[in-house]
């Protein structure tokens with residue numbers, strides 16, 4: 001894995017969270033994008049070399065709605081950049097990690113993504129991201 005690609009934060013109200021994080025980071029949102037397959041709407045901010053992804057649920061069965069119902073707003077996942085997501089998925093599967101999708105899914109910000117179950121990674125939901133070229 002190359003580096004942390006983004007940190008995902010689950011929020012109740014994206015518009016309000018954008019105002020808060022733009023003030024906090026002193027940096028504007030550079031992209032908002034709905035990902036219908038995940039039932040989320042996202043907003044991205046840059047903080048130096050790092051990215052923050054704010055996520056609001058667009059449906060009650062969204063993973064974000066379920067997370068907030070159980071744990072409240074907060075850090076939802078850490079995403080790591082990889083060069084070859086299929087190879088990395090195979091490596092992690094062989095190491096015994098539980099992958100939440102068998103083939104890469106289309107994520108936000110022009111990425112292929114795959115999730116690792118938080119029970120496999122000490123209570124942290126991990127996302128693998130590969131840029132779509």
Ligand SMILES: CC[C@@H](C(=O)O)C(=O)SCCNC(=O)CCNC(=O)[C@H](O)C(C)(C)COP(=O)(O)OP(=O)(O)OC[C@H]1O[C@@H](n2cnc3c(N)ncnc32)[C@H](O)[C@@H]1OP(=O)(O)O
Nearest residue numbers: 008035038063067070076100107108113115118123124125
């Ligand atoms: C916008 C696209 C993309 C991007 O490009 O960046 C995204 O980031 S999309 C983000 C939203 N999508 C996802 O999260 C997809 C993957 N997530 C899932 O498949 C599920 O949310 C889950 C992780 C399997 C949890 O679903 P749930 O129905 O609750 O599953 P389980 O019953 O198997 O497990 C429950 C267990 O896990 C704890 N949990 C749930 N979510 C998280 C989390 N984000 N971080 C840490 N722990 C989490 C939950 O509290 C339960 O724990 P126990 O109560 O102790 O059993």
Ligand SMILES: [Co+2]
Nearest residue numbers: 008053079127
């Ligand atoms: Co993400």
